[in-house]
Amino acid sequence: PAEPVADQSEASLTSSYVPIENLTAIQLIDEHKQFNESVLEYIGGTGVSATGEHRIVAVFGSQSTGKSTLLNHLFNTNFGVMDEASRQQTTKGIWLAVSPGVSCTDERKAGPTDDKIVVMDVEGTDGTERGEDQDFERKAALFALATSEVLIVNLWETQVGWYQGANMGLIKTVFEVNLSLFGRIKLDSASDHKVLLLFVIRDHTGVTSKESLSATLTRDLLKIWDSLNKPAELAQLRFEDFFDLAFHTLSHKIFQNDAFVSDVKLLGDRFVDTKNLDYLFKPNYCHNIPIEGWTMYAESCWEQIDSNKDLDLPTQQIMVARIKCEELASASFTEFEQTYAILYSEAQKASESQVPLNYVHIGQALVAAHLGALSDYDIGASKYNQDVYTHRRELLSEKVLAKLQNIVLLYAELLTASTVSEFEAALTKRTKSITLVDAIEAAKKSFVADYKRDLELLSVEGQIPTDSYTERLQAELQKIEGEQKIAEVNALVNKYLRKLQTSLNSAVQSEISKASEETWDNIKERYENLQKTLLSKVRNSDGKYDFGIGSESPVTEIASQTIEYKSWETLLAAIAKFTSKENLFNVLKDRFDEKFGYDANGNPRVYLNTTELESSFVAAKNAAALVLPNLSTAILSDGNKFQPTVNLNSSFLRRKFESVASALKAGAGAQEDESDSEDEENERNFIEVVSEDDQQEVLRKFKRETDAIFVARKGAIVQSRTQ
Ligand code: GDP
Ligand code: MG
Known part of the structure; x- marks a missing residue:
């Protein structure tokens, strides 16, 4: 009785692409050896996720041995099967379908899984037809081995032990193309990559045990391996270096x-059951191409195979990895730029507001932005060639950090300012x-430590x-420290000068009022003593300032230097103040009044005659x-001479x-400049306290x-006599 043909298989015969919802296979490579571009769209629609793994299985075997029937039962796919009634052949080429679920004894595992199985059905030629189609057989084998992890070899039980015809040729082809694909890699690196050959023995009667059939097959495979014409450099490589074997028997x-x-x-x-002792997939079967890159990889492999170029798998894998990692990195960077824009505007807002910032949170946000960009990339890219993946990851990381640096700059400026x-x-x-110095040291220590801590964040x-x-x-901080020191010293100097001024004023006033030949000795002594006393706090015993x-x-x-200059200036001012014409006149007048108005005992004098009055008047006046x-x-x-140690006539020094x-700014060695020479005209000689003209005026x-006093007194005496 003929097996009823599934409706969907009709579609697969006529169309090279039918959506996955119909669970229909897609023709990956058609009978004209054209690669189907829409496979990407097909795979995209199957729900093979970026996070889930995928496995790739291909079937290989002579025509009409029930391969498609097996795949459809096992993987619930809908590959075209030969219509028993019309004996119509399915379209040649390589077909692909994503398994919606694997048939297994445990119903719970039969449904859709995260790990998708991509199945490829190779529709070859009838064993009897030869010639140009052998070319396709060989190319299909190359393609299947370059892209898949498990290769199902389908054969009748009756074929076991018979190695003529199509099967022999097929196995030999598989061995040869496998050597050309993986031989060099095996020599160059210690690659542990293998392909699993899964022999499915059909129409198993049970008369001969599976073990016995397996042993026969294994022995014969090794025989074929040994009989291969291997290139000299690959001669020492063994069958087991390339293949794992598995067997399964199916009833009629x-x-x-x-x-x-x-x-x-x-x-x-x-x-599907990873705990099954006979679980088929091993990590070293896979080609390290995630499903997102698989179609690009498959197409590129097919192009090379079809144009009879040497198919260099590592180069292909790196090429795909480069393109895909680049795509993923730029997608991740684009995503990151949105986060960056938010973080940057937050940083700008922070510069405008005065709110204290939480650098722990800011730092965490920056770290998260960086890690986020990398982990977005990792999700897709980590499954590609590791060198390409890590290299591109470093570039992405640098690019992200370079951006984040702009934000760090903003915050660092804020941090510095505060x-x-x-x-x-x-x-x-x-x-x-x-003391200021201690305060500076303590503040520096704690502020710099806090600053470094926040910066580290x-x-x-x-x-x-x-x-x-x-x-x-x-x-x-150094600048502020300097300014603070200057301000501190300036305050001390000004305080001293204020005290000096007050004290000097009274000292000079009193010395001038009791003028004598020792006046200038006294002023000098009092000036020096005042300085000594008032500066005692900032000078140590040997006169050094501190x-x-x-x-x-x-x-x-x-x-x-400032103290020295300013002290002299203060003294000069005090002297000038108390040697004004009016003051000098008062001093003279007081002297006169003292002598003329009082006797030696300090009692008021009364003049009874003009002679006495006259002599006393002359004596007092002189x-x-x-x-x-x-x-x-x-x-x-x-x-x-009593004169200053500094040049009080220089307007440059006065300004300095x-x-x-200002003295610091003018510098220690600065010279008087030309513009100060005009001062020379008004130059005053310090020791000439009162000018000749002024003396005459006072006199x-x-x-x-x-004279007026004398006349008044004399008049009084004469009047008293005449009364
Ligand atoms: P393919 O060309 O290898 O893909 O073979 P098909 O799956 O198209 O099947 C070819 C023919 O073999 C169909 O008529 C099927 O009904 C038949 N067939 C399928 N499975 C078996 C099987 O297990 N035993 C036998 N004897 N015939 C089968
Ligand atoms: Mg088929």
């Missing part, structure tokens, strides 16, 4: 259909109990270099006038020593006033 489908069906299920177990201002605040708000696990940021921070910023600091040296030359020239009692900071006024 037409006479013992039930037994046939259960035998097929037992075979199915060996394809660290700098916190550092500055810590120094200005420090308690007076610790931003560095995507150290993959983005951040040393330059730390260096920049150090430089900024402002608490280290005596070696250039700031210390400049500050000491004594007072004597003070003027003493005050007018700063000469010490030993005859030496305005503050410690004239003094004479006028005292």
Whole structure:
């Protein structure tokens, strides 16, 4: 009785592509040896997922030995089978179908699985037809071995032990093309790649055991192997280097259909049950081409085979890996760019708002973005050639990190700015109990440590270099440290100068009012003593300055120069203030009043006659006038001049020593420039305290006033006499 033909098989005879929902096979390579481009679309529609594995199985054998029938029963595919009634041949070529589920004894395993099995049915020629079709047979064998993991060799039980005709030729072809494909690889590297030859013995009667049939087949296969014409360099390679063998017997489908069906299920177990002792798939059978790359790989292999070029599998696999890994990497990068855009705008927003940032979270987001891009890539790419995969992965990682670096830059700038201002605040708000230098050291230590910690969080696990940021921070802190030291010293200098001014004013005033020949000795002594006392806190016993910023600091040296200059300036101002014409007049007048108005005991004097009045008046006037030359020239009692150690006439120096900071800016060795020469005209001689003209003016006024007093007194005496 004829086996009823499945409806779908009709379709497969006429169309090279029918959607998978119809569970129809697709013609991968047609009778004109053309590769079917729509196979990619077909595979895409089968639900072979990126995460699930896929296995590739091909069947090979002489025409009409029930290959397609077996595949359809085993893998639930719909390859065309010969119509028993019309004896019509199925279309030649290589057919492909994705198994929707494998028939097996355990019903639970029979349904769709994650691991898809891609099945290829090779429709060859009838054993009797020869000639140009041998070419197709050989090409089909090459193609099947280059792409699949398990090769089913289908034969009748009656054929076992008989090695003539089609079967002999077929096995020989398989061995030869296998050598040409994998021979070189075996020699070059310690490749453990093998192909499983699964002999399915049909119409098994049971008279001869499976073991016995297997032994016969094995022995005969080895015989064929030995009889092969192998190239000299491959001569030492053994059968077992290339092949694993497996056997399965099936009962006669037409006479013992039930037994046939259960035998097929037992075979199915060996394809799906990984715990089965006879489980067929081994990792070293696969070609390391995930299904996404498989059609490209298959097409490229077929092109090479069909144009009779040497099929170099590693090159093919690397070619496919390059293209696919590149595609996957750029897809993953495109995806990453969206994450990047979000993270970047967050970073920009952070720069605008003043909210404190959580660098742990930011760092984690950056790490996640990097890892996310890589793991997106890994999902598809890790199954390709490992060298190509890892190389492209590194490039992707670098590209992602280079992008993330822009974000790190933004945050690092924020971090630097906030660290700098916190550092500055810590120094200005420090308690007076610790010195500036100690405060700087402590603040630096903790701020730099915090900064480095946050920077480390931003560095995507150290993959983005951040040393330059730390260096920049150090430089900024250094700048602030310098400014703080200058400000500190400036404050100390100003405090000293204020005290000096107050003290000098009263000292100079009192010395000038009790003017004598020792006035300038006294002023000098008091000036020097005041300096000594007021500077005692910033000078040690040997006169060296120490402002608490280290005596070696250039700031210390400049500050000491500033103090010297400013002290003299302060003294000059005090002297100028108390030697004004009005003040000098008052000094003279006081002297005069003292002598003229009081006696030696300090009692008011009463003049009874004009003679007495006149002599006293002259004496008092002369004594007072004597003070003027003493005050007018700063000469010490030993005859030496009392004069400053600095040039107070230079406007350059005046500007330079305005503050410690300005003195530092002007520099220690800076020279007076040309524009200052105009000052020479107004140059004052320090020791000439009061000019000749001013002295005369004071004397004239003094004479006028005292004469008036004299006239008044004399008038009073005369009047009292006449009363
Ligand atoms: P293929 O050319 O090898 O793919 O063979 P087909 O699957 O098209 O089947 C060829 C013929 O063999 C069909 O008429 C089937 O009914 C028949 N056939 C299928 N399986 C068996 C089997 O197990 N035993 C026998 N004797 N005939 C079978
Ligand atoms: Mg067939």
